[in-house]
Amino acid sequence: MKNFVATLFAVATLVACKKNETPPPDQNSESTAVAPAAESGMTVSDSTKTSTPMAQTNALSDQDKKFADAAAKGGMMEVMLGKLAETNAASSTVKALGAMMVKDHTQANDVLMKWAATTGYTLPAVLDTEKQKIYDELKAKKGVDFDKKYADLMVSDHKMDISEFKKEVSEGKETALKSFASKTLPTLEHHLKESEKAKNAVK
Known part of the structure; x- marks a missing residue:
């Protein structure tokens, strides 16, 4: 009889503990994320969905890393400057050149970002000091002065x-x-040839 009572008490205790367990956190709670500047033409993939293949990243040569970094920053700047040209330029030739830069370099940036995601390599997300200075100086110009520069x-x-x-x-x-x-x-x-044409057109 004592054993039966002890068993009932243990079961009752277990049920009470289950009721007092803390419920799991709300799965629908929102998290904040910082998005890259839209004007850069770069997108950020969700790194939480895939594991980083560290072996591939470590296998990259210094030349590969240097090139990837330079291509990423250069591509961002081309898109940003191209958008400036579409709005600040006086010449229709320069405006068209800017639009081409935005289109083509956005596509190239996307390809580079996909490579980085596959390889597990982190590309620069912002311009370096030198390129940012170039962008800021050009942003202050309008019309003919902008076209030539x-x-x-x-x-x-x-x-x-x-x-x-x-x-x-x-x-x-x-x-x-x-x-x-x-x-x-x-x-x-092709961009170089078109840029030379535009340069000659706005002399």
């Missing part, structure tokens, strides 16, 4: 970009990144 910048910038992309093709180690550089080169070379 923007066209000059696009010529010099794309000459440098082409050099960097060719170096990655010849010296890079990561196959997918080398392929990105190789496939993007013709677009950059």
Whole structure:
């Protein structure tokens, strides 16, 4: 009889404990996230959905990392400056050049971001000090002054970009990144020709 009473008491205690358990947190609670500037043309993937393949990241050469960082920052700046050209330029030729830069470099940025997500490599999310200064100076210009400065910048910038992309093709180690550089080169070379045309048009 004592054993039966003890068993009942244990069961009652267990049920009471179950009722007093703290309910799980609300799964529908909202979390905050910082989105990249829309004007940069860069998007951020949800890193919580996939694990980081650290082995691939660690296997990247210094050349690959240097190139990826430069391409990301350069691509962001091209999109941001292109949007400025669409609004601040006086020449229809320069406006069209800016629109082309926004379209093509946004597409290239997306490809680079997908590569980074697959590889587990973290690309720069903002411009460095030098590129930010260039953007700020150009943003203050309007009309003809803007046209000349923007066209000059696009010529010099794309000459440098082409050099960097060719170096990655010849010296890079990561196959997918080398392929990105190789496939993007013709677009950059086209941009250089169009930038030179625009420069001559606004002399």
